Amino acid sequence: MFGLNKKDTGILLVVAFLALAAPFILNPFPEGSAMAQFNAGYPDLMQRLVIFGIFAIGFNILFGLTGYLSFGHAAFLGVGSYAAIWMMKLLTMNVVPAIIVSVLFAGLFSLLVGWISLRRSGIYFSILTLAFAQMSYALAYSVLTPITGGETGLQPKYDDPRILDGTLEAGQSPRANLFGLEMNDGFELAMGNWVFTFNAGYYIAAVVMLIAFYLSIRIFRSPFGMMLRAVKSNQQRMNYTGLNTKPYTLAAFVISGMYAGLAGGLLVAMDTQVGAERMFWTASGEVVLMTILGGAGTLIGPVLGAGFIKYMENIVSKINKSVLEQWFAFMPDGIEDVMIALVYPFVGKGWHLTLGLLFMLVVIFLPGGLVEGGQRIAKMFRGKKASDDTTDASKTPAE
Amino acid sequence: MDAIILQILNGLDKGSAYALIALGLTLIFGTLGVVNFAHGALFMIGAFCAVTFSKMLSFSHTIIDETQKDFLGNPLKVDVPYIHDLFGQATGNAIIDWAVPLSILFTIPVMIGIGFVMERGLIKHFYKRPHADQILVTFGLAIVLQEVIKYFYGANPIPTPAPAVFAGSFDFGAMLGFDANSIIYPYWRLVYFAFSALIIGAVFAFLQFTTFGMVVRAGMADRETVGLLGINIDKRFTIMFGIAAAVAGLAGVMYAPINSPNYHMGMDFLVLSFVVVVVGGMGSLPGAVLAGFLLGILESFASMAAVLEIIPGINQIIIYLVAIIILLTRPRGLMGRKGVMEE
Numbered sequence: 001m002f003g004l005n006k007k008d009t010g011i012l013l014v015v016a017f018l019a020l021a022a023p024f025i026l027n028p029f030p031e032g033s034a035m036a037q038f039n040a041g042y043p044d045l046m047q048r049l050v051i052f053g054i055f056a057i058g059f060n061i062l063f064g065l066t067g068y069l070s071f072g073h074a075a076f077l078g079v080g081s082y083a084a085i086w087m088m089k090l091l092t093m094n095v096v097p098a099i100i101v102s103v104l105f106a107g108l109f110s111l112l113v114g115w116i117s118l119r120r121s122g123i124y125f126s127i128l129t130l131a132f133a134q135m136s137y138a139l140a141y142s143v144l145t146p147i148t149g150g151e152t153g154l155q156p157k158y159d160d161p162r163i164l165d166g167t168l169e170a171g172q173s174p175r176a177n178l179f180g181l182e183m184n185d186g187f188e189l190a191m192g193n194w195v196f197t198f199n200a201g202y203y204i205a206a207v208v209m210l211i212a213f214y215l216s217i218r219i220f221r222s223p224f225g226m227m228l229r230a231v232k233s234n235q236q237r238m239n240y241t242g243l244n245t246k247p248y249t250l251a252a253f254v255i256s257g258m259y260a261g262l263a264g265g266l267l268v269a270m271d272t273q274v275g276a277e278r279m280f281w282t283a284s285g286e287v288v289l290m291t292i293l294g295g296a297g298t299l300i301g302p303v304l305g306a307g308f309i310k311y312m313e314n315i316v317s318k319i320n321k322s323v324l325e326q327w328f329a330f331m332p333d334g335i336e337d338v339m340i341a342l343v344y345p346f347v348g349k350g351w352h353l354t355l356g357l358l359f360m361l362v363v364i365f366l367p368g369g370l371v372e373g374g375q376r377i378a379k380m381f382r383g384k385k386a387s388d389d390t391t392d393a394s395k396t397p398a399e
Numbered sequence: 400m401d402a403i404i405l406q407i408l409n410g411l412d413k414g415s416a417y418a419l420i421a422l423g424l425t426l427i428f429g430t431l432g433v434v435n436f437a438h439g440a441l442f443m444i445g446a447f448c449a450v451t452f453s454k455m456l457s458f459s460h461t462i463i464d465e466t467q468k469d470f471l472g473n474p475l476k477v478d479v480p481y482i483h484d485l486f487g488q489a490t491g492n493a494i495i496d497w498a499v500p501l502s503i504l505f506t507i508p509v510m511i512g513i514g515f516v517m518e519r520g521l522i523k524h525f526y527k528r529p530h531a532d533q534i535l536v537t538f539g540l541a542i543v544l545q546e547v548i549k550y551f552y553g554a555n556p557i558p559t560p561a562p563a564v565f566a567g568s569f570d571f572g573a574m575l576g577f578d579a580n581s582i583i584y585p586y587w588r589l590v591y592f593a594f595s596a597l598i599i600g601a602v603f604a605f606l607q608f609t610t611f612g613m614v615v616r617a618g619m620a621d622r623e624t625v626g627l628l629g630i631n632i633d634k635r636f637t638i639m640f641g642i643a644a645a646v647a648g649l650a651g652v653m654y655a656p657i658n659s660p661n662y663h664m665g666m667d668f669l670v671l672s673f674v675v676v677v678v679g680g681m682g683s684l685p686g687a688v689l690a691g692f693l694l695g696i697l698e699s700f701a702s703m704a705a706v707l708e709i710i711p712g713i714n715q716i717i718i719y720l721v722a723i724i725i726l727l728t729r730p731r732g733l734m735g736r737k738g739v740m741e742e
Contacts, residue, residue, distance in 0.1 A: 069531045116727065120726060120727075122530055122531075123434050123530050123534070124677065126531075127673055127677050127726070128723060128726055130670060131674060131723055132719070134670060134719055135719045135720070138715035138719075139712055139716060141715075142712050143711045285538060288535070345550050353542075353543060353546035353547065353550065356539050356545075359538075360539035360540060363532060363535045364536060367532065
């Protein structure tokens with residue numbers, strides 16, 4: 001289907017099913033039950049799940065295929081966001097021009113950064129991208145305040161020009177829409193005790209994510225993708241055969257920058273505000289975490305990683321002491337207290353601790369991420385060695 | 400003229416911190432070939448060693464003082480630090496006042512211990528893995544260390560004052576013949592600069608003039624051959640890792656009065672000190688020190704009002720800008736050896 005082989009079609013269909021049925025899957029607990037607070041099927045979170053999925057898919061095209069570890073991808077997300085919000089301020093609240101322009105601007109910016117950074121590889125490349133990202137962050141925070149809004153950030157205001165929209169009626173606030181369909185439109189479906197929320201913004205983001213995912217499959221399976229893999233496994237040999245790898249790596253860099261811009265544009269479309277903090281280098285670190293955790297160099301890994309991190313962040317942060325007390329209530333008092341004392345540092349505000357530990361464990365024991373973990377478990381059940389096409393996931397990036 | 404001297408002085412204390420952290424980073428890279436993203440966290444742990452130590456000094460017990468009355472007329476309860484019982488009140492107060500410098504004694508063993516555990520427990524397994532994996536695992540470790548500190552000490556900065564003797568400022572202006580108060584500089588920052596110069600000197604002397612240091616330098620140049628000569632170079636490199644951790648920790652301890660320790664100060668310094676290492680040259684110790692001071696001073700010059708008028712915002716980005724230019728024109732850094740990490 002769509003020029004994919006059977007296996008890839010399968011993967012695409014699985015992702016499509018997960019994305020489209022997310023309001024059901026993420027809402028497993030009936031309304032009003034004690035576990036209802038752990039439902040994740042509300043629009044804001046679902047939107048972030050798929051948008052960061054796009055971000056991670058793009059990052060994976062660079063890191064997973066070429067092995068170049070960029071520590072500054074959040075800058076492209078930020079540039080995309082700023083471009084999108086300016087479109088909304090100047091042109092129209094329709095999200096289409098905003099998203100197109102955000103992709104374009106992020107692409108241009110990543111062309112500039114990539115052109116310079118890709119002259120070096122390995123650790124130097126990481127530090128160069130990090131330096132660019134930190135520069136953009138510092139500038140957005142200070143000197144560029146007229147463009148970026150500095151500390152307060154930007155959001156569409158009532159009296160912005162918006163040439164295409166015409167003036168708003170008094171008291172009406174500007175809302176992001178797709179040809180009149182507002183992003184926070186939606187309906188709630190009550191089935192028995194369950195309430196499922198279907199949100200227009202989420203489905204738009206999910207469809208964009210599916211298109212982005214499809215494109216990434218095509219890139220992975222194309223001769224271009226092959227070339228990028230060759231860069232990862234041995235760039236020197238490529239050079240010796242008389243091939244200039246720079247155009248290929250630069251193209252990969254720009255493509256992944258455009259994905260980041262797309263994610264930034266969508267973030268603005270869903271929640272019309274931008275702040276400089278989304279360009280900070282720890283935000284770049286987060287997409288690295290997502291990609292590695294899911295499985296760098298695999299198709300589905302980054303989507304899984306992004307979903308896993310954002311979902312767990314939401315769930316784990318919500319667990320507080322009283323929830324723990326409920327969970328361990330069946331135990332004798334002494335043991336209950338010990339268990340709570342043991343678990344408490346890792347939940348609630350301690351989510352980042354859990355994330356850091358998890359990440360370390362994955363890097364140490366499972367360099368292929370969750371995907372490799374899944375493959376190992378599958379292998380264990382089958383009781384025989386898996387076929388050779390699974391091995392490319394576990395390859396570590398070349399220098 | 401006085402403005403220029405002032406900016407040089409201002410650059411020195413930040414430059415000292417950069418130089419110390421970068422020295423440890425490049426020591427680890429030069430010996431073990433590991434890119435340690437957790438080094439900023441070691442700096443932060445050092446600062447929290449000072450916090451812990453001053454808290455330990457002021458552990459107290461409550462006694463009832465019959466001679467004083469509180470506002471209800473009951474005998475007043477007074478907290479008396481144990482240290483008063485041990486050394487008497489005057490000496491005890493002096494010790495508490497000098498908590499930060501004294502905590503150096505506490506920090507060194509703690510940091511060397513942390514360094515050993517880190518190297519033996521984690522980093523050892525990453526020698527054969529690519530640099531990207533080393534970056535990732537130490538990045539994860541940095542997050543973990545940071546969150547552990549946050550869990551125990553909270554998210555707010557903890558003021559850790561310097562001894563009262565160093566509270567004031569030194570008037571350089573009067574000394575050099577400018578107007579009084581035109582160049583004033585806090586005493587503690589002078590102490591910090593002197594201290595970092597001392598540490599840097601000690602590390603260099605250790606490497607240059609001891610047999611141990613000679614073996615380590617030989618190992619940095621050619622690890623395999625040193626190993627073939629029957630020397631256990633791994634053990635020595637582990638000790639060097641401990642020393643590098645201690646250097647970062649000491650930088651943190653003495654920085655605590657300048658900037659109240661908070662859990663993310665390590666991350667704040669990490670990116671900059673990496674840039675310093677790269678500018679100085681990966682694995683080059685003099686390069687790291689030179690680049691540390693150079694960039695510190697450059698940064699403070701860039702924040703002069705006169706400069707900011709010409710190029711607004713330059714103070715925010717000058718260090719990164721320099722790093723980008725250096726990496727593109729001279730990838731081995733200012734003083735890097737030819738052929739080391741030039742790709």
